[in-house]
Structures are given as C-alpha cells and as structure tokens.
Amino acid sequence: MTSAPFSILSFLLLMPATITSRTIHIGLAGLGNVGAGVYKNLDANRDLIVQRTGADIRVKRVIVRDISRARDVEVPPDMVSSRWQDLIDDAEIEVIVELIGGTTTAYDLVCAALRAKKTVVTGNKALLAERGQELFALAEKCGVPIYFEAAVAGGIPIIQVLQEGLVGNRILSIHGIINGTCNYILTRMSQAGLSYADALREAQEKGYAEADPTLDVSGWDAAHKAIILASLSYGFWIPQECVHVEGVDKIDIADFKFAKRLGYTIKLLSVIRADEKGLVEVRTQPTLVPLSHVLASVSGSFNAVLVNGDIVGESLFYGRGAGQDPTSSSVISDLCEAAATLVYGARHSGFVPHGLYGKSKPVDDTVSHYYLRLTVADEPGVLARVATELGRRSIGISSMIQPEDLEDTSGQTSLVLMLHDAKLGDVKGALDAIRALDCVRGEPSWMRVETLQGS
Template identity: 40%
Template sequence: MKKIINLGLIGLGTVGTGVVKILRDNLSLIEKKAGTKVRIKKICDKDFKSSRKIKVDKKLLTGDIAEILNDPEIDIVIELIGGEEPARRIILEAMKRGKHIVTANKSLLSKHWDDIFSSAKQNKVAVYFEASVAGGVPVIQSLNEGLAANRIKSILGILNGTTNYILTKMTKEGINFKDALKEAQKKGFAEANPELDIEGIDAAQKIAILSSIAFGAWINPGEIFCEGITAITKEDIKYAREEFGYILKLLATVKNTDREIEVRVHPTLVPVEHLLASVEDEFNAIYISGDAVGETMFYGKGAGQMTAASAVVSDIIYLSRNVYNGIAGKVPYVTYQRDKKVRIKQIDKIETKYYIRFSTIDRPGVLSKISGILGENNVSIASCYQKERAVSREVPIIMITHKAKEGDLQKALRQINQLSVVRAKSKFIRILD
C-alpha cells in the first residue's frame, strides 16, 4: 500500500494555479477525505515566467514532460493544457505507463472518447474528468454514480456560460447580439475569438460527453447538429418573451427515443415557468430526466479558475483514495462499450414546436397564404401575432406552431420564402416541449 499519492501536474495556467491553491489551502481536509497523503511531485509547463500569483517550490517545476511521464513514483497525471495536441499524446503515453488521469479537456475527450477509454481499459487505469462539463458542478459523477440506477431519458443543458451571459444581457437590457458580445468580452466572459462559444461548438462537445456517459457509447460531437446564437435578434427575444412567455437559451438537448438518440445544440425558447428559464448570466445548468428519479437539475458556474479547480481536486481525492486502496482502474469510472453503435436522428426527422417570424408586405391575404402553405405541409398553427402596421410597409407576422416535423417545416418555409409578399427569409426558433 502506497504511503503517499504523487501527482504530476501538466499546465500551470489559470486552472492549474487554482488546483495548486486548493491543494495548499485545504490539504488536511483533502487528505482526510482521500484517506491518504497527497502531494504534487512535479509541475510541467512551457513557460513559468508569466506571473501566476502563486508561490511554488522551484524544485517542482520542469519544462520537460518526460520528467513526469518517466517518473515511476507519479501515480496521477493531471492534464490541464487543453486542446487536442499534444494533450492527446501525453495522456495516451501516461496511461501506457500505468498512470491515472485527471483532465478538464472537453475537446479532447469528446473527439477521442474511443481512443482514450479503450486505452484506459487496456492499461487498467482510470480517467476522471469532472471539470470538462459545467465546471465544479458534479454532474459527471452524478450521471456515473448518483443516478446510476436510472435509464436516462433526456438531458437538457445550458452548458456554455459565455452564450448564456450574452443572451441574458440581450433579454434583460434589450440590446443586440454584437453589443452583448462586446460586454461579455469586456467582463472576461467571452474570449477575443469567441467562435467556439457563440457557434455552439463548446456546448456540442459537452453534450457529447454527457451523452456518451448516459448512453454507454461514444457520441461524436462532429455528428451533433449545432446552431449558434449569432443570428439571434433582440426583437425575437422580445416578441417570444412578451407575447408568448418564452425565454431564449442556447440549449443542448439529448433524448433517448425509440431506436435513435436525438442530440442537438441550438437556440431554444424555454417556457418562462421552466426552471431552466431562470438560469441567468454565466451560470450553467443540466436538467436530467431518469426513469426512476424523475426530473433533476444541477446548477452552478461553468467556468472560472476556482470552480474548475474544485472539480479537478475532487477527482484527485477520489482517484487518490482508489489508488491507495489498489482499485483505481479496476472498475472503469465510465461504463462504455466500444462496439456499441448508436444511431443519431437527423435534424429533419425531429419533431418539436416552432416560433416563426415572417417579414411580409402588409397586404390583405398574406396571412391566409402563409398559413395555407404551412397547413399543406402538416405544420399546424397554435397561435399567431401580427404587429400593428408600422410606418414602413414591412410587418412581422409571428406564429407558434404545434409539434411538427422539422423536414416539413423547412419545406413549407422554402415555399413561403418564394412568395412575392415575403421581404426577407423567414426565421424560426425551436421551442422546448
């Protein structure tokens, strides 16, 4: 039985520094919970010159990754450099040498799930990754363990703090997307290049991870339908809320339907009385339905130095305990079958309710023409709102549909967009049902 668990930390950036801080400040609590002593033996980074606002014993520091990989005393490698390479190579190499992994790397995990968990199984090591989704909120562990008795029916997630912050600003202050993005960048909630966030790619990677756990098979994020928030206007947010009682969120959805998994990321109108509608600013929330537990929700900050470090250190505690007891890697944390294939439902096959906004010329008969085409395509209208005539002759007509097949809706909209009275491409937003 090992007397001490040795950690090798790769990446002393924001989260890495947070991990060092927690291990310093809460060490006695951590060791009590782990049931063993825990220490950082080595920290590897390319550059230690940038001030990290933390004092670290210089003997721990190295610029050479081999000093961690080749050290037989190191039990757990904590990968916090992010991105695909060299993180992938380092993790695979570490596992080959019998080291367990803690990582926060959502992009790597979601894209290389098969490789990483096959290798973990083969090398009898464990991979923990609580920080990869929703920061310090223990949703990975809850899916893996606390809700283990359940067949998961669906997961709805507000998984990206940047976009939730932007949409909250747009909703509450009535400002447009560009101004809200600038505000988010100024406050540090959005990066200079915000593409991964605002195009929904980050959320798609996270729902891929949650889905892969929930359904025991890899869901590749590349196969997930993904639509960002860049085309959202303050007008649609306003109409949807004031006229129909919906709040706009960038929602990641996965549902276990008959034989297929329905998984998608896109702007979604959420009824104002749904708990997800109250999740504001940079917060994340994951709404999980299980066959036994019913509906549950997990909420917290999805990003930030200390919340991510909280998840990393919690993983370290439980991995250390298992290493100490000689069972880490004996039972995989993730139950997963390499050969299990899941079919993902195509977006035109999904059925949901829609908010549609038409920009038309104000002329008699327009409404009847539009609703006629919708009807012919099996899209039935639940409610309709026509703004009073403005100074311009262009008026918006807004409709909420009953549940309809997306393929049918798309077909109807193509026909409607060709009408001479229609001035701009009709816009639609899916509604949570």
C-alpha cells in the same frame, strides 16, 4: 500501513484516529485559470482532504508552455518546466492532471500517461468528445482510469451523478445550459438589451469569454459536453456528425423581444433524448425556453442540467459552470477519488469524523431575522409597549404592517412586525414578556426569516 491489524475498509473507517496518510504525487499539466485553482485550493484545504481521503495529494511537478509568464499562484521555480515528458519520466508521479486543452499535445500527453500506468484526470471536453473512444480503449488496455468530472459543467458533479447517483436509471432526456460564456452573453442581451457584439465585449472584459471566443460562441464547447453526457447516458460514443450545433452569434436582439412576447426567453440549450425507438438525438443550439420554466431563470455564468431518469424522474443540478474555483473543485474531487483508489483500492464511503472546522452552536445563540404576528387590542399605545419589550433585548424592528382589511369589529387587530437580526434566546425572552402584556390576545405567531444573504 499495509501491516495494520485490520482490513482496508476498517482502516479507512478508523482513519481519523490513526491517520498516517500516504503521499500521492501528482503532475500538473497547465497552470492557466483552472490549473492555478487546483494548485491553490489543494493547498488551502489540505488538512480536510487528508482527513477525508487518507491521502496527502502533492503537486510534484508543473508543466507550462511559457515558463516566463506571470501566474496567479506562486510555484517554486524548480518544480516548473515546459516539457510534458518530464511528468511521464518522473516515476514518483502517479496521477497526471491534464489542463492544457486542445486535442494534439493533450492527446499525446494522456496517451503517454496511460501507457506509463499513470492515472489521468482531465477537464478537456474537446479531447474526450473527439477522441474519447480511442482514449478509453487505451485506458482499458493499460488498466488505468481516466477521470473527467471537470470536463462538463464546472463545479457541478454531473459526471458522477450519471455514473453513480443515477446508475440504476435509463436516462430518458437531458436538457442542459452548459456553456457559461454563452449564457452570460444571452443573459445580458435579454436583461440589459445589449447587442450580441456588446454583450460579447463585456463578457471578454469580465473574463467570462476568451480573446478568441469561437469555441464557446459557435456552440461547440457545449456540444462537446453534450457528447460526453450522451455517451455516458446511452453507452455508445455519439459521432460528432450526428450532433446538431448552432452558435449564439447570429441571434438578433429583436428575437429576444418576440420571444418575450410569446412567453419565452432564448438559451443555448443542449438537448439529449431518445425517442420511443431508442434513437438518440443530441443537439446544442439557441432555443426558445418557456419563461415559466426553471431553466429560463439560470442566469449569467451559471450552468444547469435537468436529467430525466426512468426511475428517479426529473432532477436538476445547478451551479457555477466555469471559473477557476468551481472547476478546480471538480478536479480535486477526481484527484481525491484517484488518490483513495491508489492508496486503499476504494474510496471511503461512510462518516468521516474530523471536526476540523466546526462544533455545535447552542440553539439560543443562533441569530436570524424574525417575523412576528400578534393579535392585539385595537387601542393606542400597543405598538409602543411591544416595541419596548423588543428594545429591552436590543431587537430592532425593520418594518411593520397593521393591515386595515384584516381588522375585525371585535376590538382587536393584527400587528405584523419584521425583526432585525436577533438571538433566538432573546426572541424567546421577548415573546414571554409580550405574551404577558394585557393588550396582546392569544398566542403570538412567529417565524424565522431567511434572507439568504451571503449564502
């Protein structure tokens, strides 16, 4: 591969035609919710990842605390052990994914990985918020990167946005809803009138809260994420003692009622901002947010991060903030960057032709709901004639309005129809026929209707 007759970049750009991907062996520490998601989704989208990165990312070894426990995914038993040093000792493993959580064993594992010159991918916000300064210093010393997209806001690529997408901006402020557990609890208190205790119980039953929910409901999980976002934005490590943290466990349902009367709802909001002197405040606490603001409508386990950059202005990033699949999407993104960097020295940027899972659909075959407004003669039988032309092409009418207040006295009126799913080609055919009806005046007005179902 290194003897290919073109530069690394040119190779990358030619990848799809000439692909002979190099295998990158990874060691996975932790096979809980997110770990199982990484294992499962790396495999499910392997073909795509190979095309897009030029690397075949293979889990070689998995370590878990309790080997005997049942798992969400089937992993060959000879790949699994309970000794994290096994990942370090395996010389073939180039990347270690730390998903065991906590700040003790995880810290030892990450330090050992860096010293062994293995790239680290982690989703551990507590570890980075508490010991990030030491760990990044060690990474510097060892010349090995740490990737941590999954540490903040689940599937939302907010770390990359701050590091790269908005790299030219001074960050003026960040407002984030970055703990899905608390947002689920507050949403249920607000919308269903549940007490805190009942909302927490429901969150636990649905898997949105842990058996011991302390780290989440105390506000500290969100605060750890805020520390990471603030440190990235302002270029110095925010000391934990400078962060104001309050949990959601003391909020009374009465506060939601009063807040609503005042035009607000209550969110666990993390706020990062600098004043005009450059003094940076970092806080995570229950906060009254105006009902009219987009952050007020971020519901359930969703997360949102509102970033204000001095050049770009306000930007909002919204998505699932927790859960097996969304968080594993971020871990896999980091793995792809780690793998491409190991194989090619850089990540591909450009257009990667692969055509793996799609080809173009003829326009006339596309299916949609439609809106149709006609100006018609104000006489009996018009609807029947229009409906007949639609029915001939199997296009159903889902609703109809013929508004009296818009009728005029010129013997014509409006007829507005909402049409069921129809092929564009059929709609065009029906329109030609309808246009030709003598009861139809002028040009029909018609538009697609986006139901946004299933998207």
